[in-house]
Amino acid sequence: MPITIKYFGAIAEATGITEEKVDLGDVDSIEQLKSICLAKYEAIGDLSFQLAVNQSLSSKDALKDGDEVAFLPPFAGG
Amino acid sequence: MMNSSRYDRQIKLSEVGIEGQEKLQKASVLIVGAGGLGCPAALYLAVAGVGTIGLIDHDIVEETNLHRQVLFTEKDVGKSKVEAAKEVLIQHNSTIAIQAYNYRLDENSIFDLIRDYDIVLDGTDNFQTKYLINDACVKMDKPFVGASIYKYQGQLSVFNYKNGPTYRCLYPTHHYKDNNNCEETGVLGVLPGIIGTMQAAETLKIILSMGQPLSGKLKIIDTLTMQEQLIAFPLNKSLIKQVKDLPLKLETAICTIKDQDQLYLDVREPFEQPKPTNERVLEIPLGQLKDRYNEIPRNEKVHVYCQSGIRSKKAITLLEKEYGFDNLVEAGGIEELLK
Numbered sequence: 001m002p003i004t005i006k007y008f009g010a011i012a013e014a015t016g017i018t019e020e021k022v023d024l025g026d027v028d029s030i031e032q033l034k035s036i037c038l039a040k041y042e043a044i045g046d047l048s049f050q051l052a053v054n055q056s057l058s059s060k061d062a063l064k065d066g067d068e069v070a071f072l073p074p075f076a077g078g
Numbered sequence: 079m080m081n082s083s084r085y086d087r088q089i090k091l092s093e094v095g096i097e098g099q100e101k102l103q104k105a106s107v108l109i110v111g112a113g114g115l116g117c118p119a120a121l122y123l124a125v126a127g128v129g130t131i132g133l134i135d136h137d138i139v140e141e142t143n144l145h146r147q148v149l150f151t152e153k154d155v156g157k158s159k160v161e162a163a164k165e166v167l168i169q170h171n172s173t174i175a176i177q178a179y180n181y182r183l184d185e186n187s188i189f190d191l192i193r194d195y196d197i198v199l200d201g202t203d204n205f206q207t208k209y210l211i212n213d214a215c216v217k218m219d220k221p222f223v224g225a226s227i228y229k230y231q232g233q234l235s236v237f238n239y240k241n242g243p244t245y246r247c248l249y250p251t252h253h254y255k256d257n258n259n260c261e262e263t264g265v266l267g268v269l270p271g272i273i274g275t276m277q278a279a280e281t282l283k284i285i286l287s288m289g290q291p292l293s294g295k296l297k298i299i300d301t302l303t304m305q306e307q308l309i310a311f312p313l314n315k316s317l318i319k320q321v322k323d324l325p326l327k328l329e330t331a332i333c334t335i336k337d338q339d340q341l342y343l344d345v346r347e348p349f350e351q352p353k354p355t356n357e358r359v360l361e362i363p364l365g366q367l368k369d370r371y372n373e374i375p376r377n378e379k380v381h382v383y384c385q386s387g388i389r390s391k392k393a394i395t396l397l398e399k400e401y402g403f404d405n406l407v408e409a410g411g412i413e414e415l416l417k
Contacts, residue, residue: 006307008231008298009228009229009231018300018303048249048251048252050249050311052309052311055308055310056309056310056311057248057310057311057312058312070307070309072296072298072309073228074205074226074233074248074249074252075227075228075231075232075233076203076205076226076228077226077227077228077265077270078111078114078116078200078201078202078226078227078270
């Protein structure tokens with residue numbers, strides 16, 4: 001299943017990239033995607049973030065072909 | 079009678095008109111933090127004719143503020159930020175009232191302060207105050223225009239607008255390792271100029287009941303690519319109920335430094351987290367060292383730390399070069415001490 005993942009702020013620094021396209025095979029839930037990313041990029045485990053799917057935070061867990069997932073950390077600066 | 083000619087160009091807009099200008103004249107906005115975001119926001123709200131603008135900030139102007147906090151000039155270095163800002167804003171618009179509050183917003187003062195204002199604009203640089211503003215605004219039913227920045231990226235949203243989603247609906251809580259302020263990470267000066275000006279735009283829209291305020295949506299801007307994202311987020315009713323039901327309290331993350339016997343010097347600001355519960359910790363923020371260095375013992379090793387290890391280095395350089403200390407040990411960021 002092809003998915004686009006976007007990383008923002010300190011999360012993008014922890015991953016070293018701002019965007020990637022991944023093929024998740026038979027993975028079809030946000031929780032699974034999160035575990036995959038946390039295993040791949042250990043440093044993001046230390047940060048807070050919310051996950052948006054197709055520009056929306058929602059409690060739905062299912063992923064489908066072509067979805068765009070965004071890792072959104074809160075910013076503190078002012 | 080209001081002098082309307084100075085506002086002619088915005089009164090010409092059919093959505094504003096004389097009526098809108100009168101709404102602006104009657105409106106009051108409290109700006110929390112006269113920093114990178116607060117400066118441009120205050121300036122645009124003042125020249126637009128917002129009748130009462132409150133500014134709260136306990137800081138003084140430092141040279142390192144000048145690249146982004148555009149209300150201040152070189153001669154303001156060392157002065158109270160809110161007093162310096164007030165002086166400039168009055169020169170821009172002498173027909174409005176500017177209230178300067180030269181202290182830190184805390185859980186004791188916040189209710190009395192925001193009670194008198196229609197809208198709160200969050201220009202703060204730490205999570206503790208952001209949650210404090212959110213919770214107080216939820217309890218007192220005030221909308222607040224929130225924003226925050228990180229290096230080249232900004233986030234913006236209107237919270238608690240007509241019972242809409244709040245900051246906690248977006249970010250229910252945060253990890254204490256997230257405290258990424260401009261002092262630690264750096265920031266391109268123009269970024270808060272862009273985001274703070276957008277906060278002013280949202281504030282004017284709310285006062286004038288025009289357009290669609292950014293409620294339930296988070297705008298993210300990356301100035302390196304000029305790409306933008308608009309993320310929708312829903313109301314979290316149970317979180318809002320919790321905030322309304324419980325007394326207001328500051329979020330504090332605590333921790334314990336492993337080696338309890340050594341003496342530590344914490345050069346972070348008082349609000350930074352996590353706070354060690356250890357007894358042998360001296361707390362002197364980097365900016366106060368030159369006035370308080372004599373509180374630091376010279377007869378035993380002192381382990382100096384901060385949030386990420388940048389300020390502890392600066393503190394040691396200062397104390398060794400200027401005041402002859404030779405008993406300081408660099409401990410880096412607090413995380414190192416918790417391992």
